[in-house]
Amino acid sequence: MGGSDFLGLFNYWIVIVLMMLGLYTVVSRGNLVKKIIGLNIFQTSVFLLYISMGKVAGGTAPILTGDPKEVYSNPLPHVLILTAIVVGVATTALGLALVVRIKNAYDSIEEDEIQAADDEMEFGVEPAAKDGPP
């Protein structure tokens, strides 16, 4: 693998590293706010993957300059990702609203405490971390 391969794939590799950091945050952390932030990192890295693919070497932003020889980067990934970002914040808000409701119901946003409270409610065993669900 030569140097041009390294430069040509570097963007994708770092994007994959970011994606995996986000995924690991979602899977391994028990705090629900942290999980949502991990999901956001995952989401942003997908955005970067798309935009990286849309880049044309020597190109410029896809706003017509009037010069017929001008090279433009691909506008299509930009359109897809632009709307995805705003949809992303709307769904993040929905997730955060769920976290607030979970906090009201369980008095905790840690996954294991919520699990323990659920277990106690279902089977009546294993004392919950705090008072349990109201």
Add this chain to the structure above:
Amino acid sequence: MTIANFIDMAFLVFLGITAFAILKLRALFAVVMLSSVFSLVSAGLLVHLDAVDVAFTEAAVGAGISTVLMLATLALTARREKAPTRTHAVPLIVVFLTGLALVYGTLDMPRFGDPQAPVHTHVAPKYINDTEKEIGMPNIVTAVLASYRGFDTLGEVTVIFTAGIGVLLLLAASIREPDGLRIQTMDHHLVLRVVTKVLIGPILLFALYVQFHGDYGPGGGFQAGVIFAAAFIIYALVFGLENARAAVPGQAVRVLVACGVLLYGGVGVVSFLFGENYLNYSVLGSTQVSGQHLGIILVEFGVGLTVAAVMVSTFYAFAGQNPPIGDEDW
């Protein structure tokens, strides 16, 4: 290695460090601030990758609105994450193997910046070559967003609408009614008060510029909606939620949420009535280009309306919750 490569790499390495710090830190306030930094740095990278419209959106949304919403959530839930109680061997292995598989997949991908990549040879040349003739506006992204792929964008606006309704349904039951007794404001901070007053006007003006200049430069309804909402949110943060609700009632904002989607869908129906396909704006004006201009301005306005209203009402819903911890305990 050129300067451009170097800038690209520096941004990506910064992003990696920030993401790692987010994973490691347990103070959630710091984590939220770092996620804001993450968004801002990725916006910088997006500008470098020629995606100016996207960078604009990411800076306004990621570094602005979602940070405010996450801080509001922290105020209602917890400031610290519990120390991890179990080992993470299995997730680590799964994530590592997934990453390895993805890296293996990239080996077949066209190299970064390759103009012959399949993604550049399909519909993109049509958009780039025909926008000037068919739509008559310089910003290709706006032309594709609002006209060529107008159906897509209508779907996205509906998703935002639905998510806004979802937030209101989830949180409406516990929204604190304005009682006039416990107005929490920050307007005793002189600097905050003065700076906010100076800033709100230009922010609103800038939002309008972004909204209506989106055909010619970076911008459009999505970005403008978020910036417009930011002006109201900063007002509510500093002068108190009750004062903000007195200026812009929650009821009115909720009506506007629906109005934006209705305007977008309505433009499509009008082109129906003129005997054309749904969302084909060409029949709205005397010429194709003037019809396209009118249609795009109308649907972008609808997008901006819905986005701004959803953001403001989401903020109202979060900020209107009864905080379990008082201001002094922070």
